[in-house]
Amino acid sequence: MDDLKHQYLTQIANAADEAALEDVRIAALGKKGEISLKMRELGKMSPEERQTAGPALNALKDEINSALAARKMGLADAALDERLKSEWMDVTLPGRGRPAGTIHPISQVTEEVTAIFADMGFAVAEGPQIESDWYNFDALNIPGHHPARAEMDTFYTHRAPGDNRPPHVLRTHTSPVQIRSMEAQGAPIRIICPGRVYRADYDQTHTPMFNQIEGLAIDKDISMANLKWVLEEFFTAFFGTTVKTRFRASHFPFTEPSAEVDVQCSWVDGQVRVGEGDGWLEVLGSGMVHPKVLSAAGVDPDQWQGFAFGMGIDRMAMLKYGIPDLRAFFDSDLRWLRHYGFSALKVPTLHGGI
Numbered sequence: 001m002d003d004l005k006h007q008y009l010t011q012i013a014n015a016a017d018e019a020a021l022e023d024v025r026i027a028a029l030g031k032k033g034e035i036s037l038k039m040r041e042l043g044k045m046s047p048e049e050r051q052t053a054g055p056a057l058n059a060l061k062d063e064i065n066s067a068l069a070a071r072k073m074g075l076a077d078a079a080l081d082e083r084l085k086s087e088w089m090d091v092t093l094p095g096r097g098r099p100a101g102t103i104h105p106i107s108q109v110t111e112e113v114t115a116i117f118a119d120m121g122f123a124v125a126e127g128p129q130i131e132s133d134w135y136n137f138d139a140l141n142i143p144g145h146h147p148a149r150a151e152m153d154t155f156y157t158h159r160a161p162g163d164n165r166p167p168h169v170l171r172t173h174t175s176p177v178q179i180r181s182m183e184a185q186g187a188p189i190r191i192i193c194p195g196r197v198y199r200a201d202y203d204q205t206h207t208p209m210f211n212q213i214e215g216l217a218i219d220k221d222i223s224m225a226n227l228k229w230v231l232e233e234f235f236t237a238f239f240g241t242t243v244k245t246r247f248r249a250s251h252f253p254f255t256e257p258s259a260e261v262d263v264q265c266s267w268v269d270g271q272v273r274v275g276e277g278d279g280w281l282e283v284l285g286s287g288m289v290h291p292k293v294l295s296a297a298g299v300d301p302d303q304w305q306g307f308a309f310g311m312g313i314d315r316m317a318m319l320k321y322g323i324p325d326l327r328a329f330f331d332s333d334l335r336w337l338r339h340y341g342f343s344a345l346k347v348p349t350l351h352g353g354i
């Protein structure tokens with residue numbers, strides 16, 4: 001009995017890992033283990049022999065079991081220590097720097113404008129940049145012979161020779177989204193439509209691609225007074241100061257009456273400042289939606305009326321953030337983008353002051 005005890009306690013102490021320990025357990029206490037077999041032999045013994053051998057065997061079995069358990073815990077602790085040594089990490093080290101891009105001023109200003117109009121109940125609508133000439137012109141009361149078509153320096157797509165359908169165009173303004181939205185939703189409707197527009201024009205103040213935001217509000221009793229209030233409310237929120245506006249009579253085929261809107265500004269050292277001084281700067285075109293436009297979009301002009309406006313996002317960004325050159329917007333110059341770009345975390349909100 002003492003030999004067995006010595007033999008197994010030594011083997012347990014020497015077991016290098018849990019698998020070796022399990023082998024020892026099976027050899028001693030498994031179904032065919034040495035000690036299990038001895039226990040079975042108890043039955044063949046005389047009662048006297050059994051009285052001493054039984055308790056001794058049970059005690060041996062208990063001792064081996066607890067030695068196994070203790071060694072198992074010891075091995076697990078050692079394994080954990082080993083892992084902790086190799087998986088050690090200094091959490092006080094500074095993080096690795098990552099290059100961060102910036103939000104383009106056009107995107108930022110689009111978000112700002114959208115947030116302000118959303119607060120006044122306008123939803124965002126979008127339309128395609130390649131547009132049929134019907135949506136871009138005819139539905140907006142600009143027929144084929146109309147001088148506005150020529151004035152707009154339109155980019156036309158190509159048609160195969162012999163295909164006499166009118167070519168599609170790169171939309172020259174966001175106004176076709178008025179038609180698409182009224183067709184889809186009917187009236188009443190209150191939307192703004194930000195997006196890219198295209199005109200074949202390139203100089204100091206014009207790029208062939210630029211950005212507009214269209215506004216449209218149609219209901220039973222919307223008037224020019226509502227237009228004026230909405231725009232003044234918008235300018236005040238956008239520029240963060242009360243801005244005087246001037247409505248000048250103008251002409252667009254798709255509005256009647258039409259007005260161009262100027263904001264109050266001053267010129268200091270060749271820099272424009274909005275909301276002060278006695279100068280004026282044109283920022284948008286607007287008016288009451290022409291009955292023919294409502295009809296073209298399937299809205300009954302005898303029941304519905306409202307206003308529309310279109311403004312240049314690029315110009316608004318230049319004015320608000322003092323960006324001098326329009327063409328720099330589209331140069332993808334990294335130094336310019338880092339300077340005039342916005343942190344992705346600076347999401348425009350009304351409560352954050354836009």
Ligand code: PHE
Pocket residue numbers: 172173174175214252255285286287308309310311
């Ligand atoms: N679409 C006009 C432009 O691009 C702007 C405008 C929109 C004017 C809506 C009146 C109403 O110049």
